[in-house]
Amino acid sequence: MKKRIIVVGNGMVGYKFCEKLRNRSTTVDIVVYGEEPRPAYDRVHLSSYFSGSTAEDLLMAPAEWYTDNNIVLHTGELVTEINRIDKTIRTHTGRSDKYDYLVLATGSSAFVPAIEGVERHGVFVYRTIEDLVQITEYAKKVKRGAVMGGGLLGLEAAKALLDLGLETHVVEFAPRLMPRQIDDAGSDILAGKLSQLGITIHTGKSTKKIEGNGKLEGLLFADDTKLDIEMLVISAGIRPRDELAKATLLNVHPRGGIVVDDYMRTTDESIFAIGEAAVHNNMVYGLVAPGYDMADIVARQVTGDSSKSFTGFDMSTKLKLIGVDVGSFGDPFCDATPHIPIVFKNKHKGTYKRINISEDGKYLLGGILIGDAGQYNILHQMVMNKMPLPENPETLIVGGGGKANDEAAGVKGLPDTAQICSCENITKGAIVEQVTSCGARTIDDLKKSTKACTGCGGCTPMVNDLLKITLESLGHTVKKTLCEHFNYTRQELYDIIKVKGIKSYDQLLNTHGAGDGCEVCKPAVASLLASIWNDVILKEDTIQDSNDRFLANIQRGGTYSVVPRIAGGEITPQKLSAIGRIAEKYNLYTKITGGQRIDMFGARVDQLPDIWEELIAEGFESGHAYGKSLRTIKSCVGSTWCRYGVQDSVSFAVFVEERYKGLRAPHKLKGAVSGCIRECAEAQSKDFGIIATEKGWNLYVCGNGGARPQHAKLLVADVDTDTCIKYIDRFLMFYIRTADPLTRTATWLNKMEGGLEYLYDVVVNDSLGIGEELERDMAALIANYHCEWKKVVEDPKLRAKFKHFINSEEEDATIQYVDMRGQKAPIDWNK
Amino acid sequence: MELHNEIKTFTPAAEAEVSIWFKAARVEDFPENGGACVKYKDMQIAVFNFTRRNEWYACQNLCPHKMQMVLSRGMIGSKDGEPKVACPFHKKTFSLKSGECLNAEECNIAVFPVKVEEGYVHIGFTR
Ligand code: SRM
Ligand SMILES: Cc1cc2nc3c(=O)[nH]c(=O)nc-3n(C[C@H](O)[C@H](O)[C@H](O)COP(=O)(O)OP(=O)(O)OC[C@H]3O[C@@H](n4cnc5c(N)ncnc54)[C@H](O)[C@@H]3O)c2cc1C
Ligand code: SF4
Ligand code: FES
Numbered sequence A: 001m002k003k004r005i006i007v008v009g010n011g012m013v014g015y016k017f018c019e020k021l022r023n024r025s026t027t028v029d030i031v032v033y034g035e036e037p038r039p040a041y042d043r044v045h046l047s048s049y050f051s052g053s054t055a056e057d058l059l060m061a062p063a064e065w066y067t068d069n070n071i072v073l074h075t076g077e078l079v080t081e082i083n084r085i086d087k088t089i090r091t092h093t094g095r096s097d098k099y100d101y102l103v104l105a106t107g108s109s110a111f112v113p114a115i116e117g118v119e120r121h122g123v124f125v126y127r128t129i130e131d132l133v134q135i136t137e138y139a140k141k142v143k144r145g146a147v148m149g150g151g152l153l154g155l156e157a158a159k160a161l162l163d164l165g166l167e168t169h170v171v172e173f174a175p176r177l178m179p180r181q182i183d184d185a186g187s188d189i190l191a192g193k194l195s196q197l198g199i200t201i202h203t204g205k206s207t208k209k210i211e212g213n214g215k216l217e218g219l220l221f222a223d224d225t226k227l228d229i230e231m232l233v234i235s236a237g238i239r240p241r242d243e244l245a246k247a248t249l250l251n252v253h254p255r256g257g258i259v260v261d262d263y264m265r266t267t268d269e270s271i272f273a274i275g276e277a278a279v280h281n282n283m284v285y286g287l288v289a290p291g292y293d294m295a296d297i298v299a300r301q302v303t304g305d306s307s308k309s310f311t312g313f314d315m316s317t318k319l320k321l322i323g324v325d326v327g328s329f330g331d332p333f334c335d336a337t338p339h340i341p342i343v344f345k346n347k348h349k350g351t352y353k354r355i356n357i358s359e360d361g362k363y364l365l366g367g368i369l370i371g372d373a374g375q376y377n378i379l380h381q382m383v384m385n386k387m388p389l390p391e392n393p394e395t396l397i398v399g400g401g402g403k404a405n406d407e408a409a410g411v412k413g414l415p416d417t418a419q420i421c422s423c424e425n426i427t428k429g430a431i432v433e434q435v436t437s438c439g440a441r442t443i444d445d446l447k448k449s450t451k452a453c454t455g456c457g458g459c460t461p462m463v464n465d466l467l468k469i470t471l472e473s474l475g476h477t478v479k480k481t482l483c484e485h486f487n488y489t490r491q492e493l494y495d496i497i498k499v500k501g502i503k504s505y506d507q508l509l510n511t512h513g514a515g516d517g518c519e520v521c522k523p524a525v526a527s528l529l530a531s532i533w534n535d536v537i538l539k540e541d542t543i544q545d546s547n548d549r550f551l552a553n554i555q556r557g558g559t560y561s562v563v564p565r566i567a568g569g570e571i572t573p574q575k576l577s578a579i580g581r582i583a584e585k586y587n588l589y590t591k592i593t594g595g596q597r598i599d600m601f602g603a604r605v606d607q608l609p610d611i612w613e614e615l616i617a618e619g620f621e622s623g624h625a626y627g628k629s630l631r632t633i634k635s636c637v638g639s640t641w642c643r644y645g646v647q648d649s650v651s652f653a654v655f656v657e658e659r660y661k662g663l664r665a666p667h668k669l670k671g672a673v674s675g676c677i678r679e680c681a682e683a684q685s686k687d688f689g690i691i692a693t694e695k696g697w698n699l700y701v702c703g704n705g706g707a708r709p710q711h712a713k714l715l716v717a718d719v720d721t722d723t724c725i726k727y728i729d730r731f732l733m734f735y736i737r738t739a740d741p742l743t744r745t746a747t748w749l750n751k752m753e754g755g756l757e758y759l760y761d762v763v764v765n766d767s768l769g770i771g772e773e774l775e776r777d778m779a780a781l782i783a784n785y786h787c788e789w790k791k792v793v794e795d796p797k798l799r800a801k802f803k804h805f806i807n808s809e810e811e812d813a814t815i816q817y818v819d820m821r822g823q824k825a826p827i828d829w830n831k
Numbered sequence B: 001m002e003l004h005n006e007i008k009t010f011t012p013a014a015e016a017e018v019s020i021w022f023k024a025a026r027v028e029d030f031p032e033n034g035g036a037c038v039k040y041k042d043m044q045i046a047v048f049n050f051t052r053r054n055e056w057y058a059c060q061n062l063c064p065h066k067m068q069m070v071l072s073r074g075m076i077g078s079k080d081g082e083p084k085v086a087c088p089f090h091k092k093t094f095s096l097k098s099g100e101c102l103n104a105e106e107c108n109i110a111v112f113p114v115k116v117e118e119g120y121v122h123i124g125f126t127r
Helices: A012-024 A043-049 A063-068 A129-139 A152-163 A184-197 A243-247 A288-302 A376-384 A403-413 A428-437 A443-450 A460-473 A490-500 A505-512 A521-533 A537-543 A573-585 A605-617 A649-660 A721-738 A745-751 A755-763 A771-783 A788-794 B002-008
Strands: A004-008 A029-033 A071-074 A079-083 A088-091 A096-098 A101-104 A108-110 A123-125 A144-148 A167-171 A199-202 A207-213 A215-221 A226-228 A231-234 A238-240 A258-260 A271-273 A278-280 A326-330 A339-346 A351-358 A364-370 A419-421 A560-562 A589-592 A598-603 A630-635 A669-674 A688-692 A697-701 A713-719 A817-820 A823-826 B020-026 B034-040 B043-050 B055-060 B075-079 B082-086 B093-095 B114-117 B120-125
Touching: A004 A012, A012 A029, A012 A288, A043 A129, A043 A152, A063 A071, A079 A243, A101 A288, A123 A129, A129 A152, A129 A231, A144 A152, A152 A167, A152 A184, A152 A199, A152 A231, A184 A199, A184 A339, A184 A351, A184 A364, A215 A231, A258 A271, A271 A288, A326 A376, A364 A376, A376 A460, A403 A460, A419 A428, A419 A460, A428 A443, A428 A460, A443 A460, A490 A505, A490 A521, A490 A721, A505 A521, A521 A537, A521 B075, A537 B034, A537 B075, A560 A605, A573 A589, A573 A598, A573 A605, A589 A823, A598 A605, A598 A823, A605 A788, A630 A649, A649 A669, A649 A688, A649 A721, A688 A721, A697 A721, A713 A721, A713 A755, A721 A745, A721 A755, A721 A771, A745 A755, B020 B034, B034 B075, B034 B120, B043 B082, B043 B120, B055 B082, B055 B114
Parallel strands: A004 A029, A004 A101, A029 A071, A101 A271, A123 A231, A144 A167, A144 A231, A167 A199, A258 A278, A630 A669, A669 A688
Antiparallel strands: A079 A088, A088 A096, A108 A238, A207 A215, A215 A226, A326 A364, A339 A351, A351 A364, A560 A598, A589 A598, A688 A697, A697 A713, A817 A823, B020 B120, B034 B043, B043 B055, B075 B082, B082 B093, B114 B120
């Protein structure tokens, strides 16, 4: 007889159960009821919804997956009743269905404490996509928000509020943050770091009332202090959803949750509970990995395999996205265990590391890492596998330097049984075997064959290290080669091109490559050629990234943008009028950019040379907005006009922009010059930033905006103009020579062994003895500058490349616009 | 926008079934190791001059990912020897031989036979 298995709840664990069960049996009937309107999605990465992931991106599997695997999925359907005698369930639509086994994967809901006023408008929880949609909408209307709860999830929610642009507060009842994972000292450091990010922390605060009139206006605390806020996200813990189980008289825990035995069986042997809804040995596990383990056990149970049972799970955690590393592993406190703590604290840097060593000094019991959790994986493994400690255990957390190597060495020492991916329960042995016997050569191979790294992703660095050392042990050399066509790194190719005087892509491919190239190596080599020879880009237009090929950024719909250089953001009224006139003539959308200049959008490819011809006639040059090259040097008005300015920042910005304009690099380059410490030009968010001081200039390097903003670091202080330029020359040339393709200066520095100190040595102390050479190379590039658009406009052959059809003068009839606030805009994708 | 529908439903013609060889343009009009867009009736065809391999390819100009008329501006290359084009928008890549999408789940694109005669590039159509 075919067994019919009904799963209640289509969350992460319910989904994983389906996957595991289908893998074990292709014949059982699987029917799933999920309350939410869409198939199961990745709740762990819910917050990435704010950084651009769509609900679709987050799906564990698309709806077709269920059909393809012969699984019946009813979304938007809440199971309201279980009849254990007839073995049936009923849903809110009145549908009833019969089961042989019932699996409750109902998860949990956010716990909302019964505080006066929780029903007010502006109070939210953080659990589902719908919650996030509502939070985003509401946040548009308000300025100040708070999160109630300073635990793992609360801090994640706080980061979300911050990213939504709100003044953000965190209110925690306990005297410290993340009370279950870190100690007081760690919490202090974390709070310090968070306040630097702009989050205000209130610990030891018990909320008495949520005040307001209809909508939320503030919080009143038990100590009668108040906090004025307009929205609140409650993240005060979870409550397992045991209401169905309770109603059908299954045993539930007094604090909530469906009680299960080691085989995830409830008190009815046909009914199982898994995931956050289950209570095993008085514990609710609020993490996916144990839930996946439970799913595996039940998939085995219903297919007649009782060999595996649930024995509890390690609750070590690493915070994902707050911008501050936090890790807590093993027993972080050892309150009840005799132990020797070793603590390393650097208040200035904001790092705190604590490890707990067993009394006999032999084993690691657990620990806390804040500010730098680079050693998290390996330390966690040492605890899990009871690995013997090195002679001086403090070296585990102090020291630094060749950290990456240490970590790889650490992976080497792990036993084969060490669990590397906890979401999918994959051991070191399994990964090594894939590489040694099954031919896995890349991370993608491993993801496919083992599913490692596909859950929370936390194990990726370790899997990478494992892959690398295993490949090395097989005699493969592991290099960051460009792609299948070049067996060299970018830096090696730089040297080859320079030393052998190679001038074209084909020449390089013929002499040092294989195959016919691709979209990875072509633009990378194009950028190298440009960085080394600063030749005319369009000499080899078809190896250029599409933006470089047409010297303009391609937009939705296939039109292009036009961005003339406006050095330092300074522009004369005449030039301003010229832009206005030209934009009007060609019907271009105009916008002031974030880089202090004007972008004109919506030019057809055939219009580009005409538009540039007119711009050049008005004295403009290419702004290189399309290239991996110098973009803008932003400035503030500085001492010329500003009452605080101490140096003429505009003149310096214009000078710097003119100097480096057109410079090609592994990635784009941005700079800024501020006239005083108030920093209105935001120099500290740039690849190189200059801030005026009473005595000269402070030079900051390797800052970045973008998805992972990073402040630039002070390289030298109070230097004069010539010295400042000399160091920028050396810094930029060193970057151009050594960075991987598409690596911004910030990432380049992050990966650099020795970090800022090393960079300082090379640039300022000239420790490699290449200072003058770098300056000479830069001088040659500057001397070779030309406006790329001028070349095109003047050369009929180049000009002819700018048309849509090769055999017709017609325009592309598929380009369509709509009107938007009095200007044109492209129609939506896909319409 | 019949243009879009037309191309999406077009099945690539086997060389034997070609009834019309459309004379598109002179060889030297095409960039080396790159593409250009040819207009045929109300269709847009991306034609690639794969100088390095001494081969010519043609496919629909429309990228099925976001329905953009841009494949002719894409970069060509090879993957394990298979000639391919990468869309300039999001770098989805398609085999120039079979039209199959090589790095994502996008649908295949239509490809067309090409021949060069007397200095002119011809594309084969069934109608
Ligand atoms: C126009 C503009 C937005 C605006 O309306 O203000 C813009 C528009 C684009 N940005 Fe930007 N960025 C613009 C300022 C910025 C800034 C702000 C700034 O420069 O002060 C940043 C953050 C600062 C930084 O770069 O560190 C910024 C960070 C990015 C990034 C992320 C870089 C990173 O390191 O993570 C990308 C993606 C990339 O380059 O890979 C990007 C890429 C893009 C592209 C080129 C995306 C693309 O490939 O189509 C956009 C095309 C514009 C076009 O068609 O012309 N844009 N972009 C701004 C043009 C500035 C200029 O005058 O040149
Ligand atoms: C923002 C956020 C970040 C997180 N980060 C991490 C992390 O970094 N690492 C980690 O390990 N864990 C993290 N978690 C926790 C993790 O998401 C959960 O442990 C996991 O989702 C639990 O899976 P589940 O299937 O048991 O429950 P859920 O994912 O909650 O799924 C249960 C589903 O059942 C449905 N349901 C309930 N009752 C019924 C019914 N009667 N009928 C039909 N359907 C019903 C619910 O609507 C829900 O869709 C995070 C959680 C959140 C909210
Ligand atoms: S302009 Fe920049 S931030 Fe805005 S959508 Fe484009 S790439 Fe993203
Ligand atoms: S439109 Fe072609 S890859 Fe997205």
